[in-house]
Amino acid sequence: MGTNRRxxxxxxxxxxxxxxxxxxxxxxxxxxxxxxxxxxxxxxxDRILFSCKYTMTKxxxxxxxxxxxxxxxxxxxxxxxxxxxxxxxVRQASYNTGLFVHxxxxxxxxxxxxxxxxxxxxETATKNLEHCIRVSQAAGGSGVLLVIGRNSxxxxxxxxxxARANISKLLPLAAALGQQILFENVWNGMFYHHGGSPDQxxxxxxxxxxxxxxxxxxxxxxxxxxxxxxxxxxxIRALGHRVVKLDLKGYDRSKALxxxxxxxxxxxxxxxxxxxxxxxxxxxxxFHGWTTAEVGGGDTARLxxxxxxxxxxxxx
Numbered sequence: 001m002g003t004n005r006r007x008x009x010x011x012x013x014x015x016x017x018x019x020x021x022x023x024x025x026x027x028x029x030x031x032x033x034x035x036x037x038x039x040x041x042x043x044x045x046d047r048i049l050f051s052c053k054y055t056m057t058k059x060x061x062x063x064x065x066x067x068x069x070x071x072x073x074x075x076x077x078x079x080x081x082x083x084x085x086x087x088x089x090v091r092q093a094s095y096n097t098g099l100f101v102h103x104x105x106x107x108x109x110x111x112x113x114x115x116x117x118x119x120x121x122x123e124t125a126t127k128n129l130e131h132c133i134r135v136s137q138a139a140g141g142s143g144v145l146l147v148i149g150r151n152s153x154x155x156x157x158x159x160x161x162x163a164r165a166n167i168s169k170l171l172p173l174a175a176a177l178g179q180q181i182l183f184e185n186v187w188n189g190m191f192y193h194h195g196g197s198p199d200q201x202x203x204x205x206x207x208x209x210x211x212x213x214x215x216x217x218x219x220x221x222x223x224x225x226x227x228x229x230x231x232x233x234x235x236i237r238a239l240g241h242r243v244v245k246l247d248l249k250g251y252d253r254s255k256a257l258x259x260x261x262x263x264x265x266x267x268x269x270x271x272x273x274x275x276x277x278x279x280x281x282x283x284x285x286x287f288h289g290w291t292t293a294e295v296g297g298g299d300t301a302r303l304x305x306x307x308x309x310x311x312x313x314x315x316x
Contacts, residue, residue: 115149
């Protein structure tokens with residue numbers, strides 16, 4: 001042990017033996033740390049974990065809504081209402097209820113986009129994403145979901161380049177706080193052909209994710225969103241390790257193609273998604289992580305039904 005450390009311990013009134021005794025006295029350390037607010041833990045540790053969106057819950061305040069989610073049997077929650085709360089508020093609600101927050105979202109990403117040619121809009125998008133990163137980190141989560149923009153913001157290559165450049169500025173913060181920025185596949189006209197055939201692949205999305213060359217960028221793959229445009233199991237297989245988290249909803253592609261009306265969202269196990277193939281694909285890519293329901297919410301009884309649907313869809 002160096003001279004400086006010996007002098008420090010002596011000045012602090014600690015002999016080397018006392019210091020070692022403290023280090024080897026876990027009961028004392030636990031007692032001291034127990035008074036500090038700590039993040040909640042997931043309800044289970046398993047290959048596939050279940051959560052719902054915060055905005056699916058009901059209650060008079062954030063803690064009541066967290067409690068409803070917990071009572072419904074979810075392992076955690078995806079906090080998708082970041083714009084209304086501070087990081088401290090979310091962390092405290094998680095601590096008070098014991099509900100783990102695994103992710104954060106600000107739905108303003110639809111209006112204030114990283115693909116925008118308006119610097120003021122991009123500045124707001126940057127602040128919103130930074131806030132989400134800090135909320136997730138404060139509550140113990142591991143990432144943020146991001147809709148990066150819309151194809152209507154310009155030519156495809158220009159929009160993609162703009163989004164990449166703007167989002168990359170937040171990679172140092174994401175890495176420092178241990179938060180992955182996860183792109184959701186949505187009906188925004190990017191990396192697929194809207195109104196096109198139901199047999200599209202996800203190579204454009206893969207190329208965009210890989211262009212960042214960063215482990216802090218990945219996919220928050222929405223199983224229902226692109227059932228209209230491609231085989232979900234094949235998209236999971238192609239995306240592979242890029243799939244970090246999953247959103248779950250049902251979709252009736254047959255009805256959409258028959259009526260030529262795309263809005264055919266369903267509860268998770270309704271519609272015509274091949275969930276057996278989804279389970280097979282997830283096993284093939286060795287998926288481990290969080291899955292989140294994104295369907296109509298309600299009271300605790302409704303959330304219990306959603307939780308049961310997720311179990312049937314992903315476990316069988």
